Amino acid sequence: VASRKTASRSTYHHGDLARTLREEAVKLIREVGPEGVALRELARRIGVNHASVYRHYADKEALVAAVAQDGWTELAAAMHAAVTGDDVPADPAARLVRIGAAYARYALAHPAHYGVMTGPRLNEAGRFPSLEVPIDDAFQLLISEIERGRKLGAFADGGTAQDWALRVWMFVHGYVSLVMARRVQVKPSRVEEYFERMLTPLVGAS
């Protein structure tokens, strides 16, 4: 047949509209906050009819869920990077604090995106199971670090490895939320340093 499958321009003059929508949504969210995303405004900025969004996402919630998933994927990667490479401490508690600090840094560098990731209960009805994949990945990193620590005698009391992983997640999310709400004044350059100072006494690192 005569159709050209390889030509990038042959599919759509914007290239990959689904991807363009997600990227423009991130920008819009950054400007107007997690609540203010509007599909019509989004389409206007890209230069397509607003109805064409529905060719790529079932509805607004589906687009938002895709944006949230992109964010969790990046956040999980940042957490992994925090305990990969040189100058990573060997002390289990210190490693855990590092991972939490990387989480806090990502969230506070992308506050509106983080708002979309944690704000609306997107997968409450099980609509977007793939959203859980990077979230589980991030959580599993905490679990494996804690289990590694337990073999070395850390995090012995206070319940299971999961209990400890949840404690860290609860604390870092609370930290991020309070800094974001300006309940604590922290300069952007001090976000990680202050996080380490706050969490360390709780997990007993030196």
Added chain:
Amino acid sequence: VASRKTASRSTYHHGDLARTLREEAVKLIREVGPEGVALRELARRIGVNHASVYRHYADKEALVAAVAQDGWTELAAAMHAAVTGDDVPADPAARLVRIGAAYARYALAHPAHYGVMTGPRLNEAGRFPSLEVPIDDAFQLLISEIERGRKLGAFADGGTAQDWALRVWMFVHGYVSLVMARRVQVKPSRVEEYFERMLTPLVGAS
């Protein structure tokens, strides 16, 4: 002059519309979530013209801020009640855990209301300074409990009393958020018990 200042019916046939609006808003938020409040729907339920809302609140955000303030006032009262009366422990860490558990219980009993209280950065531009009053009240309770504990030798390391108060606030908000997002499965009747089990190892109570 002939006007009747004392007759309750003479002012408005709904009595106190501002109050009615806030109460109906709480109900509506409970049904549709923190995002779904609509002034027109609110007015429809009460039976007034939607424009009359603007006689009592400058805009939607002002009404939401008033609802949030009502919530913080109730939450602060619940925290005070947790360390008032009989069978309140004397141990400083145990008292702090009790206050946190009362916070968690209130938040998880009124999840949508709590979402309004913590979700949008309502006072970011300093529009609603009175919103800070009950929030400061709640925070001061944490501070004074911690300072009391410090005189007895608790919370000695790890920074100032404010650092410790923030740690507790961060943790309890994170706990509430993760339970609300169903990242942890906790039966409503076990919310306080599980909170105590999670926080106690972090603050070193027996």
Added chain:
DNA sequence: ACCTGAACACCGTTCAAGT
């Protein structure tokens, strides 16, 4: 003084119609 009706500029979603 307080409430109403109409108007304005927006939304999300659907669907027949175009190419």
Added chain:
DNA sequence: ACCTGAACACCGTTCAAGT
């Protein structure tokens, strides 16, 4: 196969007009 234009049922906010 993919995008468009028009329509529908909603919003928040404003304002002249009613009582």
